[in-house]
Amino acid sequence: xxxxxxxxxxxxxxxxxxxxxxxxxxxxxxxxxxxxxxxxxxxxxxxxxxxxxxxxxxxxxxxxxxxxxxxxxxxxxxxxxxxxxxxxxxxxxxxxxxxxxxxxxxxxxxxxxxxxxxxxxxxxxxxxxxxxxxxxxxxxxxxxxxxxxxxxxxxxxxxxxxxxxxxxxxxxxxxxxxxxxxxxxxxxxxxxxxxxxxxxxxxxxxxxxxxxxxxxxxxxxxxxxxxxxxxxxxxxxxxxxxxxxxxxxxxxxxxxxxxxxxxxxxxxxxxxxxxxxxxxxxxxxxxxxxxxxxxxxxxxxxxxxxxxxxxxxxxxxxxxxxxxxxxxxxxxxxxxxxxxxxxxxxxxxxxxxxxxxxxxxxxxxxxxx
Numbered sequence: 094x095x096x097x098x099x100x101x102x103x104x105x106x107x108x109x110x111x112x113x114x115x116x117x118x119x120x121x122x123x124x125x126x127x128x129x130x131x132x133x134x135x136x137x138x139x140x141x142x143x144x145x146x147x148x149x150x151x152x153x154x155x156x157x158x159x160x161x162x163x164x165x166x167x168x169x170x171x172x173x174x175x176x177x178x179x180x181x182x183x184x185x186x187x188x189x190x191x192x193x194x195x196x197x198x199x200x201x202x203x204x205x206x207x208x209x210x211x212x213x214x215x216x217x218x219x220x221x222x223x224x225x226x227x228x229x230x231x232x233x234x235x236x237x238x239x240x241x242x243x244x245x246x247x248x249x250x251x252x253x254x255x256x257x258x259x260x261x262x263x264x265x266x267x268x269x270x271x272x273x274x275x276x277x278x279x280x281x282x283x284x285x286x287x288x289x290x291x292x293x294x295x296x297x298x299x300x301x302x303x304x305x306x307x308x309x310x311x312x313x314x315x316x317x318x319x320x321x322x323x324x325x326x327x328x329x330x331x332x333x334x335x336x337x338x339x340x341x342x343x344x345x346x347x348x349x350x351x352x353x354x355x356x357x358x359x360x361x362x363x364x365x366x367x368x369x370x371x372x373x374x375x376x377x378x379x380x381x382x383x384x385x386x387x388x389x390x391x392x393x394x395x396x397x398x399x400x401x402x403x404x405x406x407x408x409x410x411x412x413x414x415x416x417x418x419x420x421x422x423x424x425x426x427x428x429x430x431x432x433x434x435x436x437x438x439x440x441x442x443x444x445x446x447x448x449x450x451x452x453x454x455x456x457x458x459x460x461x462x
Contacts, residue, residue, distance in 0.1 A: 119210040119460055121242055123265055124254040125184060125193075128201040132157045134174075134193065136182040144172025159197050173197075181268045189267040190216075196253075205254045206267070210246075211279055213265065214238055218275035220264040222430055227437035230430075231278030233446045236456070237428055238263055240286040240296035243460055247293065260398075286461045287447060287454045289319045293461045294454055299423025300430050301334045303405050305370040306450065307425030312390055319451045320426050322370045327435025328421075334431075336402050337418040345396065345415055349378065349387060352395035356385050362408050362415060364389075370425065372404040390424075427451065 126132065135154035143149045144163075151167045157174060158165045166174050174195040181188040184204060191208035206213075214235055218224050222234050241263060242256060249255040258265040287294045295317070297309070302325050309320035328334075342359045349356040358381025365386070366374035373389030393401040396417075406419030428450040436446050444456055 119243070119246065120207060121210045121213050121246055121256060122252075122254040123206045123208075123213060123256045123258050124203065125189070125206050125258050125267075126202065126204040127198055127257075129204065130158070130201050132195060132202055132204055133185050134176055134182060134195075136176070136178050136188075137180065139176050139178045139182055141166075142175045146175075149174070157195050157202065159202050162197055164195055164197060164202065184267075187267045188269045203253065206258075210239065210242060211283060212268075213242065214279045215271045215276045216267050217263055217265045217270075218278060219270040219272065220266050222434070224272050224274035224278070226434050228274065228278060228281075229441065229443045229446065230434045230437040231274060232282050232443035233428065233433050233437070234298075234430070235279045235282045236285050236287060236443065236447060237296040237298050239282070239284075239460075240293055241298075243286050244293050244295050282443070284459045286457055287319075287451055288457045288461050289451075289454050293457075294319055294451065296451070297424070297427035298430060298450075299425055299427065301328045301332055301403075301422045302370075302425045302429040302432060303334065303403065303421030304329050305425075306427065306429055306432075307370050307372060307404075308368075309426050311368050311370070311372065311374075312424050312426055319454050321452060322425075323450065323452070325429050325432040325450075327439070328429050328432035330435055332431040332434075334402070334422050335418075335420050336422075337416060338400055340396070340400075340415045340417065342410075342413050342415060348395045348397075349385075349392075352387075352391065354378070354385050354387050354391075354395070356380055358382065361410055364406075364408055370405075372425065373406060376408070 133154055133156060141149040151169060155166050160170055163170050163172055164174055176182045176193045181190055182193045184193055189206045190212050194205045196203050217238050218231060218234060224231060246255045256262040287296055305324050306322045308322045310316040346356050346359050356378050359378055361379040363377050364373050365377045368374055375389060376387045376392045378385045389404040393404050401417055403419055403421040403423060405421045406417050409416040433446050448454060
């Protein structure tokens with residue numbers, strides 16, 4: 094490791110030392126962009142180094158592009174670019190703390206933000222929920238986001254990054270989303286993670302379960318003890334999500350065929366069976382040459398998670414169109430964010446909220462070490 098990169102990390106760790114967990118701060122690498130053609134980087138007091146760790150002296154702002162197995166920074170070719178600042182570095186107009194690393198990706202550029210885990214969490218809170226929510230719900234979100242991140246850090250240690258900044262992992266928009274209440278919720282739970290049998294859990298969570306959370310077995314085919322469905326009346330009281338979408342049968346056929354289901358000449362779609370949480374088990378497509386059965390989770394994935402917001406839905410065929418009417422949002426596994434808000438409003442502490450949605454877990458200090 095170069096002198097300059099070592100110096101940057103030391104300064105970052107000292108800055109993170111104000112938190113209770115910062116005696117040994119955990120670092121995380123978050124992929125901000127993958128496959129970008131061009132990236133614009135700016136900021137005040139930014140230190141730039143190249144792939145060998147040597148200082149890079151170019152004028153700000155920076156226009157970074159891929160050039161074969163290297164990158165160009167304002168037209169100058171280097172193996173990679175590392176940018177850091179005591180305050181923040183902006184990437185395409187968004188502010189991020191600590192280090193920004195730009196390298197050639199499989200396609201285009203890979204942009205990674207490397208920073209202390211606790212600072213990452215502060216920037217995450219307002220992307221996943223709202224810091225205006227009850228403080229116990231914010232604490233619960235901080236613990237599950239930290240647990241999820243630590244699980245991924247351990248599973249992907251040594252990889253180019255451990256987390257994506259989208260719904261593929263956890264939504265993270267950088268330092269611009271930080272505020273005092275988010276920081277307080279993170280600080281009050283510093284280093285705390287959820288464990289089961291002494292190991293950090295896969296702390297999956299979702300927006301709104303519509304009355305009952307889902308078993309991991311029904312979504313991913315694997316039964317995990319702490320990811321079993323539980324009743325949840327609070328989300329429907331605090332945010333009764335109801336949605337509907339109208340699609341053409343042609344679009345539905347195309348989406349299902351692209352997902353590998355031989356659907357052609359679609360005549361009818363109907364729900365067949367629901368599990369104990371009320372979610373759809375299978376969708377049967379009656380076609381010109383017989384019927385095709387599509388699992389409910391596969392049906393949702395094929396049509397798009399943003400289109401079919403959950404697997405708690407009904408189907409209504411109307412001529413050459415399909416109306417999908419449903420409730421809830423997300424896969425339904427683990428903590429229900431709106432349910433956690435409702436429980437916090439009722440006076441439940443974050444520890445009680447967490448042990449309800451993840452049966453059998455324990456709250457561990459110091460990142461579960």
